[in-house]
Amino acid sequence: MHAMIRKMRQWNRSLWLGFALVLCVPVNAEEIFVVVNANTSVDKLNRSQVINIFMGRSHFLGEESNVIPLDIRSDKQTKALFYEQLIKRSLSEVQSYWARLMFSGDATPPKQITSYTEIRKMLRDYKGAIAYLPASEFQPDLHDDLKVVYVLKEP
């Protein structure tokens, strides 16, 4: 009888743990903004334009002929989410895509930047820079020298 009650308690505990985990998911599923320098002539991009820029097809951003796409190196979660939502590819697939083009292609992969602070700095410094930021790293009123050209939402 006692053993049975003890077992039930154990089961109870693991149930609660599961609940907590489920509740964590909405925290990760935040919006991702595609952001450029506020002075850029471009105000809005469509999905395919974003893909072309980040996958090395397009070298233009409005009048800028030297577009510099930026990748976050540290926040793997956001990076994965971004590529997942944009082109439905995993990070390793994206990696092999670029690896294939290493020797033959003219296309170059996005620059790998270590922190969001540095990304924001590069966005401010280069008119051709373009990057993605999770909602937590971007407050429109705080960062008025940047502008959002595309919003990735969870489907």
Place this chain on the structure above:
Amino acid sequence: MHSLKLRNSLVFQALVVFILFVVCIGAINIALNYSIGKESIRLNTLSSANGLLNTVEPSAQVAAFLNDKNLAKEIVRGLLSNDLVAKATLLDSSNNELSSDHKEIQTFNVAVNKELYSPFDTGEVVGVIKVELNQAVISRLNRSYLFNLLMPLALQTLAVSLIIALFIWQYIKPKVEAFLEDINNLDLEKGEVLPLTTKKSEVDALRGYINHLIERMYNLVKTERLLRNKSEIQQRKFQAIYDNARSGIALSDRDGKILSLNNACTFICQSINSEADTGTNLINLLAANDYEVQTELSVCLKDSTRLHLEIFYPNNAPDGGIWLQISLTPVDDTSVMAIINDITALKKESLEAKLQARTDPLTQLGNRLGFDQEFKKRINKTAQGLQSLTLMTIDLDQFKQVNDRLGHDVGDQVLLYVANQLQEVIRQNDYCARIGGDEFNILLDNMDQTQSAVIARRIVDSFKFPIHLTEQTHVCIGASIGVVFVPQGVQAQKESLLKRADRTMYKIKHNGKNNFAIVDYSVSA
């Protein structure tokens, strides 16, 4: 057995037919298989080309997506390393060539295209990859397919032909030859049959059947011989009859040409002054001058009907001629048998008998029967207007007394004398008959009343004088005569004519006898 020529050998013929048959079947088989195979090769080729394209598709998509000529070149080179591929081309979304290459000295044939979609957006076409296949390789594949198809078939045909040839040579041929040998050695005259084995194969069935045929033929021939012997005997009998018959027998064709005749026939024909021989015409022979008989005979020959004729042939002999009886009988479709008999003797006899019946035996004048016939004949002729007729009825006076007084012999002598006297008076064509004891009738042709009266007067006068029968015996008789004249064209009744003559005659008898009276039949009494 004489050796067979190869061309005529059963084995050879069977083999040729069989090989032809197998080759035909094989050819049809190959043609069918080849057309099916060719299509399947084409489909296989296409699917392997598609497979190739599928393999390179992801890379090609990227190359087209990025317009990356280096990557495109690598892909094209990779495709060309395959034997099947003769030419490969990668085009971007605006159909500009990213890269293209082909092998040297190749004929291009089948082209396979594949549209390339963006690797990240399956809705966007970013280019086309095009591959042309090497015809030489496809042909080589076809050839090897055909060869693989043909070889086993050829080998199979050869093997089966050999087996069948061996079978026929070893098994069928000796049997057939033995069979032929057996048939060759048969003595059919003796009714020999083929030896039978106990095994029941088709050959034995055939032997049995042939034996059956032989037995039937043998029996038929035997029966035939028997029949022939019988018919020979029959023929000899007929020949004897034919040769020895007194009847003339002649066989003629439908035109009357004599095919054969017997001796009697020749003899009979000689008696009517005709030369009979084979080839002579029967109609000319029997009726050279008589057109009517000629027609009758030729109609009979043509229509194959039977005919009986009795023909008189006059000649210079004292008898006056020859009677022949001729019978024609059709024998078959082409010939007619004529049987000719000389019936002159018979005819003569019957004529004499007839004459006898009409003649009075004592006086050799006509009797009542003869008179009746002649009377009818002449009445008819008169009625037809061909003549006039005079009837005289003569009754002798005092004859009864002579007969009673001197006896019948004298009476008969008197009658004979009277008959002679009457015949002296009349002409040859006139007719005189003794109707009864002392009654005579006379018929005169074409004499008018005056002439008739002259004749009557002469008769009366001829009995004026006594008749000297011997030196001692002489008798006196007279004649009373009733004469009736029937003019030309008058139809007289026999009975009434006789009655009128009698009446006239009796009138004379009552009025003194030994006279005559004449009346005209057309003037009624």
